[in-house]
Amino acid sequence: MPERMGQRVLPYLFVLPALVLLAAFVYGPAIENMVYSLYSWSSMRPEGHFVGLENYEALFSNPVFWRALINNTLYAVISVLFQVAFALVLAAALLSGIFNKRLQTLFRTSIFLPSILPITVVGLLWTLIYQPSIGLIDQLLSATGLEAYSRVWLGEERTAMISVIMVSQWQYTGYMMVLFMVAIQAIPEDLYEALRLEGANRIQQFFYVTVPGVRESTLILTIVTIFGAFKVFDIVWVMTAGGPNNATEVLGTHMYRAAFRNDVSGYASATATVIFVISIAVGFFQIKLQRER
Known part of the structure; x- marks a missing residue:
């Protein structure tokens, strides 16, 4: 009996250190932040006083908050399209054999390289690329006779947010691609061979073997990508600081x-609590949807 009890308790003992660290550095601060959101306080008056849901009322009645939430949602949608869907296509293409090994290594390295660059470096680099008239993009448009499409990319409300979002896709799509390549290589080659014998082309192999074979990886990377999109702060702050006229404001910069x-x-x-709740809700929804499928 004691031996059986020990076998039951042993797994929990292995998990206990991780649970303690999560409670101390994740769940504890999150709960404490929720409590703080019910008080009116500042760095000059840290004791504060209880105001109930007034902070949330002020937050939800602020049009800048809704603008930030829309920007984060747009960020998440585009990030899933590029960092998950497009990255999966790139990974499958590189492993399909249509490129020789040298070209495959070159493409993989060049696409992955931006992900190891510091955020500040990437932000400043692309700020220079987006510079009107003298930036690389406007220079290329002028050289190809398309100067009519030149814009103040980070200075116009209609182009600023998309410009910032595309920088993140340039930086992180290669990283996701490498993760998908690892997942695809774990798929048994017999499945591809069976489809090839039945006359299936590469596109059919992709949809009938590759996509189902990386389902779990796709779920995890989708959740991570959406979490990142709703927590984004650094690249936006470096490039635009939420401007112009709050056009690139996100929940992170608002907070x-x-x-x-x-x-x-x-x-x-209160803003941090909303970010936390949205992230958790999206994660649970993704997991529930995957289980139903």
Whole structure:
């Protein structure tokens, strides 16, 4: 009996250190932040006083918050299209044999390389590329006779957000592609061979073997990508700081501005709580949808 009890308890003992660390550095601070969101406090008056849901009322009545939420949602949708769907296509193409090994190595390295660059470097680099008239994009448009399409890419409301989002896709699609390549290589080659014997082409092999074979990896990478899209801050702050006219404001910059510029920390805590709830809800929805499938 004691031996059986020990066998049951042993797995939990292995998991216990991770649970302690999660409780201390993730769940504990998250709960504490939710409590702080119910108070009006600042760095100059850290004791604060209880205001209930007033911070949330102020948050949901602020049009800048809704603009930020829309931008984060757009960020998430485009990120899933590029960092998950397009990255999977790239990975399958590189492993399909249509490129020789040298070209495959060259493409894989060149596409993966941006993901190891620091965010600040990437932001400053693309700020220079987007510069009107002297930037690389406008120079290429002028050289090809398309100068009519030149824009102040980061200075116009209709182009600023898309410009920032595409920088993230340039940086992280290659990283996701490498992860998908690892997942695809774990698929038994016999499945591809069976389809080839039945006359299936590469596209059919992709949809009937590759896509189902990387289903779990796709779920995990989709959740990670959406989490990243709703927590994004650094690249936006480096390139535009939420401008022009809040056109690139996201929840992260909105929270930062409230906490460290306007010193309304209770409002900032409410914003952080909303980010946390959205991330958790999206994760549970993705997992539930995958289980139903």
